[in-house]
Amino acid sequence: xxxxxxxxxxxxxxxxxxxxxxxxxxxxxxxxxxxxxxxxxxxxxxxxxxxxxxxxxxxxxxxxxxxxxxxxxxxxxxxxxxxxxxxxxxxxxxxxxxxxxxxxxxxxxxxxxxxxxxxxxxxxxxxxxxxxxxxxxxxxxxxxxxxxxxxxxxxxxxxxxxxxxxxxxxxxxxxxxxxxxxxxxxxxxxxxxxxxxxxxxxxxxxxxxxxxxxxxxxxxxxxxxxxxxxxxxxxxxxxxxxxxxxxxxxxxxxxxxxxxxxxxxxxxxxxxxxxxxxxxxxxxxxxxxxxxxxxxxxxxxxxxxxxxxxxxxxxxxxxxxxxxxx
Amino acid sequence: xxxxxxxxxxxxxxxxxxxxxxxxxxxxxxxxxxxxxxxxxxxxxxxxxxxxxxxxxxxxxxxxxxxxxxxxxxxxxxxxxxxxxxxxxxxxxxxxxxxxxxxxxxxxxxxxxxxxxxxxxxxxxxxxxxxxxxxxxxxxxxxxxxxxxxxxxxxxxxxxxxxxxxxxxxxxxxxxxxxxxxxxxxxxxxxxxxxxxxxxxxxxxxxxxxxxxxxxxxxxxxxxxxxxxxxxxxxxxxxxxxxxxxxxxxxxxxxxxxxxxxxxxxxxxxxxxxxxxxxxxxxxxxxxxxxxxxxxxxxxxxxxxxxxxxxxxxxxxxxxxxxxxxxxxxxxxxxxxxxxxxxxxxxxxxxxxxxxxxxxxxxxxxxxxxxxxxxxxxxxxxxxxxxxxxxxxxxxxxxxxxxxxxxxxxxxxxxxxxxxxxxxxxxxxxxxxxxxxxxxxxxxxxxxxxxxxxxxxxxxxxxxxxxxxxxxxxxxxxxxxxxxxxxxxxxxxxxxxxxxxxxxxxxxxxxxxxxxxxxxxxxxxxxxxxxxxxxxxxxxxxxxx
Numbered sequence: 001x002x003x004x005x006x007x008x009x010x011x012x013x014x015x016x017x018x019x020x021x022x023x024x025x026x027x028x029x030x031x032x033x034x035x036x037x038x039x040x041x042x043x044x045x046x047x048x049x050x051x052x053x054x055x056x057x058x059x060x061x062x063x064x065x066x067x068x069x070x071x072x073x074x075x076x077x078x079x080x081x082x083x084x085x086x087x088x089x090x091x092x093x094x095x096x097x098x099x100x101x102x103x104x105x106x107x108x109x110x111x112x113x114x115x116x117x118x119x120x121x122x123x124x125x126x127x128x129x130x131x132x133x134x135x136x137x138x139x140x141x142x143x144x145x146x147x148x149x150x151x152x153x154x155x156x157x158x159x160x161x162x163x164x165x166x167x168x169x170x171x172x173x174x175x176x177x178x179x180x181x182x183x184x185x186x187x188x189x190x191x192x193x194x195x196x197x198x199x200x201x202x203x204x205x206x207x208x209x210x211x212x213x214x215x216x217x218x219x220x221x222x223x224x225x226x227x228x229x230x231x232x233x234x235x236x237x238x239x240x241x242x243x244x245x246x247x248x249x250x251x252x253x254x255x256x257x258x259x260x261x262x263x264x265x266x267x268x269x270x271x272x273x274x275x276x277x278x279x280x281x282x283x284x285x286x287x288x289x290x291x292x293x294x295x296x297x298x299x300x301x302x303x304x305x306x307x308x309x310x311x312x313x314x315x316x317x318x319x320x321x322x323x324x325x326x
Numbered sequence: 327x328x329x330x331x332x333x334x335x336x337x338x339x340x341x342x343x344x345x346x347x348x349x350x351x352x353x354x355x356x357x358x359x360x361x362x363x364x365x366x367x368x369x370x371x372x373x374x375x376x377x378x379x380x381x382x383x384x385x386x387x388x389x390x391x392x393x394x395x396x397x398x399x400x401x402x403x404x405x406x407x408x409x410x411x412x413x414x415x416x417x418x419x420x421x422x423x424x425x426x427x428x429x430x431x432x433x434x435x436x437x438x439x440x441x442x443x444x445x446x447x448x449x450x451x452x453x454x455x456x457x458x459x460x461x462x463x464x465x466x467x468x469x470x471x472x473x474x475x476x477x478x479x480x481x482x483x484x485x486x487x488x489x490x491x492x493x494x495x496x497x498x499x500x501x502x503x504x505x506x507x508x509x510x511x512x513x514x515x516x517x518x519x520x521x522x523x524x525x526x527x528x529x530x531x532x533x534x535x536x537x538x539x540x541x542x543x544x545x546x547x548x549x550x551x552x553x554x555x556x557x558x559x560x561x562x563x564x565x566x567x568x569x570x571x572x573x574x575x576x577x578x579x580x581x582x583x584x585x586x587x588x589x590x591x592x593x594x595x596x597x598x599x600x601x602x603x604x605x606x607x608x609x610x611x612x613x614x615x616x617x618x619x620x621x622x623x624x625x626x627x628x629x630x631x632x633x634x635x636x637x638x639x640x641x642x643x644x645x646x647x648x649x650x651x652x653x654x655x656x657x658x659x660x661x662x663x664x665x666x667x668x669x670x671x672x673x674x675x676x677x678x679x680x681x682x683x684x685x686x687x688x689x690x691x692x693x694x695x696x697x698x699x700x701x702x703x704x705x706x707x708x709x710x711x712x713x714x715x716x717x718x719x720x721x722x723x724x725x726x727x728x729x730x731x732x733x734x735x736x737x738x739x740x741x742x743x744x745x746x747x748x749x750x751x752x753x754x755x756x757x758x759x760x761x762x763x764x765x766x767x768x769x770x771x772x773x774x775x776x777x778x779x780x781x782x783x784x785x786x787x788x789x790x791x792x793x794x795x796x797x798x799x800x801x802x803x804x805x806x807x808x809x810x811x812x813x814x815x816x817x818x819x820x821x822x823x824x825x826x827x828x829x830x831x832x833x834x835x836x837x838x839x840x841x842x843x844x845x846x847x848x849x850x851x852x853x854x855x856x857x858x859x860x861x862x863x864x865x866x867x868x869x870x871x
Contacts (some may be wrong), residue, residue, distance in 0.1 A: 218428035224384055225423075226443045226494055227416025236442075237431050316478040317432055 019297035023290040076291035097272030104196035116207025138201035147267035164269040210242035251307035330357040336394035352558035365549030369792035373558035383411040420495035424507035426487035430479035437475035447498035462493040485516035513655035518863040543865035584797035586822035605643030612676035649814040651828030659837040700774035704786035706766035710758040717754035723777040764795035
């Protein structure tokens with residue numbers, strides 16, 4: 001198990017180095033960073049001097065090692081647009097994104113798994129048919145449309161929930177949270193639902209399909225023949241066997257919710273990393289884009305690592321598989 | 327006069343379809359006395375498993391009991407509400423399923439599944455239930471049960487898992503055990519042990535057994551009485567000895583006649599004169615290693631490689647127009663040999679020559695091999711592409727190899743081949759799912775013949791088929807062999823099939839060919855201990871006293 005984790009860690013480092021390399025290439029070769037930094041009236045001498053000072057005349061690999069070294073210390077340079085350190089910009093906005101992502105992931109998981117089990121156990125009931133039909137709408141409607149629709153209904157017509165922003169926030173160390181105030185919670189509801197709907201339907205359909213599959217297996221039949229209670233069979237035996245694929249998808253979805261909540265953040269003017277990224281792309285703010293790339297890769301690598309470890313906890317066959325190499 | 331444990335009267339199980347009702351079990355009546363072993367035999371679709379499922383109350387929807395009654399110790403159970411029936415399961419009626427590899431939940435330890443079952447039925451504490459679980463495992467013949475109780479199902483072999491399943495079925499001391507093909511997925515040597523365990527445990531716990539199987543040999547060795555089923559109806563009942571020695575109904579007679587037996591009964595294939603002595607297929611020192619514990623990533627790193635030798639210096643030869651039988655238990659390397667011979671798996675060392683051509687000799691060897699060597703697989707359900715029509719399936723080899731090019735020629739050849747394997751030429755318009763198992767295997771044979779091969783490797787060609795269908799397919803294979811002068815390599819775990827079909831036989835054990843020679847010599851006078859053990863373990867109807 002430990003060997004497995006170490007091996008996966010090694011692979012993760014490799015992935016991060018490759019991503020860092022791409023980020024570095026973007027940073028270094030998309031446009032000339034010096035030209036973007038100095039003013040219009042800088043002389044060639046000034047530029048050359050700045051180049052040397054920034055180390056841009058050093059050999060390629062020296063620059064890359066320096067880039068990785070800086071990245072490890074959280075330094076990605078200074079944003080062209082906002083003239084602030086990039087890492088500080090991201091850190092400032094990260095809490096907003098993470099709170100939104102986790103809220104929506106929680107909604108998606110809880111409702112997705114519960115509804116998935118329900119529709120799988122009562123596949124012929126009327127309510128299952130209704131849920132399945134509604135879920136189709138959830139998959140097929142684009143996020144921005146759902147967001148706008150929710151704003152129209154709850155903010156414009158009913159006037160019960162705010163339509164944009166995070167509401168009042170409280171500073172906890174460097175973490176700026178919206179979870180401690182009422183207006184923060186109220187502001188979270190609409191974007192979290194918007195963001196979760198797609199994941200919710202996906203998880204629900206996956207749980208349902210897996211569960212239907214598992215209910216047909218021999219060991220469930222045998223569990224029935226052994227006279228176990230319906231509850232023990234459904235939740236003890238069947239549910240856990242559906243978890244492996246669900247964990248995979250849920251993990252990947254959480255990653256994409258954190259990294260690509262761009263549309264939802266834009267629609268609700270949510271001050272997270274997604275909207276920072278969109279604004280940076282518009283003005284070709286290369287340091288921010290490069291840092292964002294590394295950040296997204298890190299999120300996915302970490303989540304995948306956790307998912308792999310969860311597999312081990314859920315499925316004993318893998319524990320042995322790693323030992324004998326199968 | 328004791329009361330029967332189970333009494334089934336005029337049982338009818340129906341499956342309603344859109345515009346039709348299918349009767350899976352039709353007016354079936356029988357009784358099982360305490361401590362009695364009753365065998366229910368029949369081919370697939372005969373309704374024997376459905377009868378078992380009806381007794382324990384696990385009929386899959388939309389099937390349902392449409393008539394008759396089932397009594398357990400005189401008490402009617404078929405009309406009880408679902409939760410009352412659920413209480414009977416495990417407690418008073420236990421069940422053992424066919425495939426031990428899939429009967430246990432892979433995510434929980436064996437102990438947990440046992441304790442859970444025991445506590446669902448008996449008022450015991452966790453610790454007491456665990457002690458009982460260990461006792462049950464010991465009784466079922468699992469060595470070091472106290473240590474192994476916390477192992478997961480995948481850490482046990484197939485035979486050991488079936489022992490666990492039996493332990494689970496008898497955990498709450500039920501009065502009746504329904505064993506649905508309990509040994510069909512196991513090797514012969516393991517099969518014999520499992521039958522012994524099942525019989526012993528039921529005898530010591532006083533449980534009656536309803537043994538459902540397609541294998542008359544298993545029933546001959548295990549059961550007191552037997553019931554023969556066909557198309558949902560009971561054809562014949564009686565004591566095992568009576569039915570096997572003096573079957574009355576034509577169906578039973580046909581069923582018993584179609585069972586190949588390892589003791590030679592019919593005419594013997596006369597030993598060939600030594601004129602055609604030249605080996606047509608020659609296999610020399612075949613070795614195949616598999617590396618263990620290396621993923622794509624760790625392969626980049628240097629380090630010691632663990633090697634598993636699946637096939638170890640196997641040599642044999644087959645004369646033209648003859649059949650060589652390769653027998654062995656699962657994991658003995660039979661299928662690995664087959665894959666190397668047809669060119670699907672590269673041998674680590676050794677050589678394979680078919681008619682003097684090395685099948686692994688570059689592009690030329692490849693082309694020669696593709697035409698000359700074909701293969702028939704075990705599972706006729708999985709080996710045919712379900713989205714293709716039969717005509718395309720059979721025509722593919724001849725098109726690929728350029729044997730026939732224009733449309734009408736291909737069609738004529740396909741029609742001809744289908745007739746050869748006793749199918750209507752009209753079958754070519756259909757899809758594989760429209761055929762029964764035996765018919766599909768005929769299609770697979772037609773496909774193999776399509777490239778006009780000289781040598782066909784048959785990997786368990788009849789293991790997935792019913793006995794009467796098996797007999798037909800084997801007959802067909804023999805007829806085609808004579809007609810086309812084919813050479814067969816017949817791989818099977820079924821010793822009786824090998825005896826019936828082959829002129830020579832090789833016994834494979836852990837990748838080593840422990841014995842080979844003419845079939846009669848080996849079956850009648852085995853030299854290797856392993857061969858003797860294998861032959862002794864075969865349940866055979868001729869062993870009925």
